[in-house]
Amino acid sequence: MSTAGASASETSYQPVFTGETMAALETLFERYPTKQACMLPALWMVQEARGWISERAMAEVAEVIGVTPAYVKGVVTFYTMYHTHPVGRNVIQVCTTTPCSLCGAEAVLRTILQETGCEELGRTSTDGRFTVQEVECLGACGFATPILVNDDFIESVTPERVAGLLEGYK
Amino acid sequence: MSDALVTVTIDGIEVQVPRGTPLIEAAKQAGILVPHYCYHPSLPAPAVCRMCLVEVEKAPKLLPACVTTVTDGQVVHVNSDAALKARESVLEFLLINHPLDCPICDQAGECELQDYVFQEGRAATRYADYAKRFNPVEDFGPDVLYIPNRCILCTRCVRFMEAVAEDPVLNVSERGDRSYIGIFPDAVLDHEWAGNVVDLCPVGSLVSKDFLHKARAWDLDRTASICPGCSQGCNMTIDTRDNVVVRLRPRPNMDVNRHFMCDTGRQDYRWMNRGDRIEAPLIRAGDKLQAVDWASALDRLADTLRGADGKAVILASARASTESLGMTHRLLDGFELTAAVRVPTGHEAPLASIPNLALREERTPNVAGAELTGYTRAWDEALDQAVSAQVVVVLDEELAPDEFDRVRTAGTVVVLGTVDHPAYQAADIVLPIATMAEEHGSYVNRDGRAQVYRQAKASPGMARPAWWVAAEAAGRLAEGRAVPATAGDAIVMLGQSIPALAGLTYQSMGFTGRPVASAAASGVES
Ligand code: SF4
Ligand code: SF4
Ligand code: FES
Ligand code: FES
Numbered sequence: 150m151s152t153a154g155a156s157a158s159e160t161s162y163q164p165v166f167t168g169e170t171m172a173a174l175e176t177l178f179e180r181y182p183t184k185q186a187c188m189l190p191a192l193w194m195v196q197e198a199r200g201w202i203s204e205r206a207m208a209e210v211a212e213v214i215g216v217t218p219a220y221v222k223g224v225v226t227f228y229t230m231y232h233t234h235p236v237g238r239n240v241i242q243v244c245t246t247t248p249c250s251l252c253g254a255e256a257v258l259r260t261i262l263q264e265t266g267c268e269e270l271g272r273t274s275t276d277g278r279f280t281v282q283e284v285e286c287l288g289a290c291g292f293a294t295p296i297l298v299n300d301d302f303i304e305s306v307t308p309e310r311v312a313g314l315l316e317g318y319k
Numbered sequence: 320m321s322d323a324l325v326t327v328t329i330d331g332i333e334v335q336v337p338r339g340t341p342l343i344e345a346a347k348q349a350g351i352l353v354p355h356y357c358y359h360p361s362l363p364a365p366a367v368c369r370m371c372l373v374e375v376e377k378a379p380k381l382l383p384a385c386v387t388t389v390t391d392g393q394v395v396h397v398n399s400d401a402a403l404k405a406r407e408s409v410l411e412f413l414l415i416n417h418p419l420d421c422p423i424c425d426q427a428g429e430c431e432l433q434d435y436v437f438q439e440g441r442a443a444t445r446y447a448d449y450a451k452r453f454n455p456v457e458d459f460g461p462d463v464l465y466i467p468n469r470c471i472l473c474t475r476c477v478r479f480m481e482a483v484a485e486d487p488v489l490n491v492s493e494r495g496d497r498s499y500i501g502i503f504p505d506a507v508l509d510h511e512w513a514g515n516v517v518d519l520c521p522v523g524s525l526v527s528k529d530f531l532h533k534a535r536a537w538d539l540d541r542t543a544s545i546c547p548g549c550s551q552g553c554n555m556t557i558d559t560r561d562n563v564v565v566r567l568r569p570r571p572n573m574d575v576n577r578h579f580m581c582d583t584g585r586q587d588y589r590w591m592n593r594g595d596r597i598e599a600p601l602i603r604a605g606d607k608l609q610a611v612d613w614a615s616a617l618d619r620l621a622d623t624l625r626g627a628d629g630k631a632v633i634l635a636s637a638r639a640s641t642e643s644l645g646m647t648h649r650l651l652d653g654f655e656l657t658a659a660v661r662v663p664t665g666h667e668a669p670l671a672s673i674p675n676l677a678l679r680e681e682r683t684p685n686v687a688g689a690e691l692t693g694y695t696r697a698w699d700e701a702l703d704q705a706v707s708a709q710v711v712v713v714l715d716e717e718l719a720p721d722e723f724d725r726v727r728t729a730g731t732v733v734v735l736g737t738v739d740h741p742a743y744q745a746a747d748i749v750l751p752i753a754t755m756a757e758e759h760g761s762y763v764n765r766d767g768r769a770q771v772y773r774q775a776k777a778s779p780g781m782a783r784p785a786w787w788v789a790a791e792a793a794g795r796l797a798e799g800r801a802v803p804a805t806a807g808d809a810i811v812m813l814g815q816s817i818p819a820l821a822g823l824t825y826q827s828m829g830f831t832g833r834p835v836a837s838a839a840a841s842g843v844e845s
Pocket of ligand 4: 366
C-alpha cells in the first residue's frame with residue numbers, strides 16, 4: 150500500500166526547493182560547514198511548506214543535500230517533531246513525562262483528545278483541525294502540564310482550561 | 320621494532336601488539352574472544368552495541384574493547400565481575416524485544432546472540448509481562464529478507480552498504496526501542512555484493528532467501544574452498560548437507576577477498592549438485608561406448624597414446640585445477656602439443672572500497688594456473704588444430720555441438736568430463752572426473768596467488784580427479800614414471816619441472832594461499 154501511495158504522490162509531486170525557498174536554503178548552506186549539516190533546517194523548511202514530510206520530499210532533500218534518500222529517512226524518523234504523515238492544521242503536543250504525569254498530565258491529554266475529536270494519539274480529527282501527540286519533557290516541569298500548540302507554548306494546563314484554549318485555534 | 324610494539328596484559332596473558340591495535344584484536348592474539356556485535360574487522364567501528372565492555376585498570380569506567388586502542392603496560396580484564404555484569408545487562412536489554420524464535424530461525428547454531436547469552440547471559444527473563452515490539456518481515460532485495468524482530472541494531476549491514484559497497488540504501492529508522500533497519504521505498508538491496516550483509520548480520524535478522532529453511536547450522540559440513548566463479552579467487556566455505564551443497568560463504572583472506580564474496584559467486588553452486596553425471600569410464604566397442612573398470616579404461620588410453628604420434632590438442636576448462644591441467648599436459652608432452660583453455664567473460668563488478676577486489680571479467684578461476692602449465696587462451700586456433708590432430712583431449716570443458724562435430728574428425732577423441740552429454744557418444748574414450756567440489760586441488764588467481772581448495776563432497780560413481788586419471792595413464796606409458804598418490808604430490812611433481820610452481824606445497828599454501836614463484840611475471844599475459 151505504501152508503494153501505491155508513493156506512486157500517486159510521485160506523479161503530482163511539486164518540488165519544495167525552487168525559487169525563493171531554494172534561495173533561502175542556499176543562504177543557510179553558508180552557515181554550515183557542509184551541506185549535509187544543513188539537513189535538519191532543510192527538512193524543517195519542507196515541513197513548514199507542506200505540513201509534513203513525504204517520502205518523495207525526503208528524496209528531494211537527499212538530492213539537494215547530496216546524500217541518499219535512505220540517510221534522510223533515517224534522520225526524519227529519528228526526530229519525533231518531523232511528521233511522516235499528513236497532520237491537522239494545528240498540532241498539539243502534550244508533555245506526559247514523569248513529573249507532569251505525576252501532576253495529572255494524563256487527564257489533560259484525555260480531555261484534549263476528547264475535545265478535539267481526535268480520540269487517539271497521532272490521529273487527525275475528522276474536520277482536519279487537530280492532531281494530538283505526546284512529547285517528552287518540554288522543560289517546564291515546574292508548570293505542569295505544558296502543551297505546545299503549533300509554535301505556542303502554554304503552561305499549567307488543566308483539564309478545565311482545555312476547551313477555552315482550543316477556541317483560539319481554527 | 321619494540322618502538323612500534325606495546326605490551327598489554329589481558330586476563331593475565333601478556334601479548335605484544337603494534338601500537339594503535341584495538342583491544343579486541345589484541346585479545347584475539349591472547350586467545351580471548353571479547354563478545355561483540357557492532358565491531359567487525361572489515362567495517363568502521365562505531366561502538367554502538369556496548370557488548371565489548373571490558374575492565375581496564377586505572378580507567379574510571381568500563382571501556383569498549385572495539386575502539387579502545389592498546390597502550391603500553393595496560394592491564395585488561397575481559398572477564399572480571401564488573402565486565403561480566405555489564406555485558407549481562409547488555410544481553411538482557413537485547414532480549415527484551417528479541418522473539419527467541421530460534422527453533423525456526425536459520426541463524427540458530429551460528430548465532431552470536433545465542434552464543435553470548437548462553438555464555439554469559441541471564442538464565443531467565445525479568446520481562447515476561449511485557450509485550451515485545453513487533454514489525455513485519457521485509458523483502459529487501461533479490462536474496463535478502465529482513466526480519467526486524469530479531470534485529471539487535473548493531474548496524475553492521477548499514478555500515479557495509481555505506482562504507483564498503485558505497486551504495487547506502489539502508490538506514491536506521493526511528494529511534495530507541497522502536498528502531499529498525501529501513502530501506503528507502505524505491506530502493507532495492509540488489510548491489511552485486513549485497514549478499515554479504517547476511518553473513519555480517521550476527522543474528523538471524525538478515526537471511527538469505529536461497530538458504531531459507533534449507534538446513535540447520537549443525538547439520539552442515541563445512542569445507543575450505545576457493546570460489547570458481549572468476550579469476551579473483553575469493554576464499555570460501557562450501558557448506559554441504561548429506562553430500563548436497565546448500566550454501567557458499569566467504570572465508571576470510573585479507574589478501575584476496577577480506578570477508579566478502581560477490582553474489583554471482585555465492586549463488587553459483589547448483590551445478591555442483593547435478594545428477595546427470597558420467598559415472599563410469601566408457602570405451603569404444605564398435606559403434607557403442609561400453610562401461611568398463613578404471614584399469615581397462617586407462618590401459619586403453621595408454622595403448623591409444625602409445626600407438627599415435629604427431630599432433631595432439633588439449634581443449635581444457637580453466638576451471639580445472641593446476642594439478643589436472645599440468646598432469647594432462649605432461650601426459651601428452653611426447654606429442655606436438657597445442658593446449659588451450661576457454662575463458663568465458665562477463666562484466667566486471669568491483670566492491671567499491673576494497674582495493675583489488677572485484678567480480679572479474681574472466682569468469683574462470685584458474686587462467687593463470689593454466690598458463691603456467693603450458694596452456695594458451697587461443698581456443699579457436701586450438702580447435703582448428705584439433706580437426707587434424709591424432710589425439711584430442713577434452714578436459715572438463717563442455718564443447719558446443721558444432722565444436723564437437725569438428726573435433727570428431729580427429730584420430731582419437733578422449734573426454735575427461737563431469738556431466739553426461741549426448742555428443743560424447745561420438746568420442747573414443749570418456750572418463751568420469753570429479754568437479755572441484757569433489758576433489759582437492761589448487762588454483763592460481765589473477766594475481767599469481769596459488770590457493771588450495773578441499774574436497775567438500777563425494778564424487779558420484781567411479782568419477783576420479785582428472786590429475787589422477789592423467790597421471791595414471793602417464794605411468795602406464797613410461798615405465799618407472801612416478802605417479803602421484805595425492806593432489807599434494809601432484810603439485811610437488813609439477814613444481815619439479817615448472818619453475819613457477821617450484822616449492823609449492825599444500826602445506827605452504829595453507830588456508831590462505833601464497834604467491835607462485837614468478838607471480839608478477841607469469842600472470843595474465845596470453
Ligand atoms: S539486521 Fe543484522 S546486521 Fe543489520 S543491524 Fe540488525 S542485527 Fe545488525
Ligand atoms: S569475485 Fe569472483 S572469485 Fe570472488 S566470489 Fe565473485 S565470482 Fe567468486
Ligand atoms: S516533565 Fe513535563 S515539562 Fe518536564
Ligand atoms: S563491539 Fe564494541 S561497542 Fe559494539
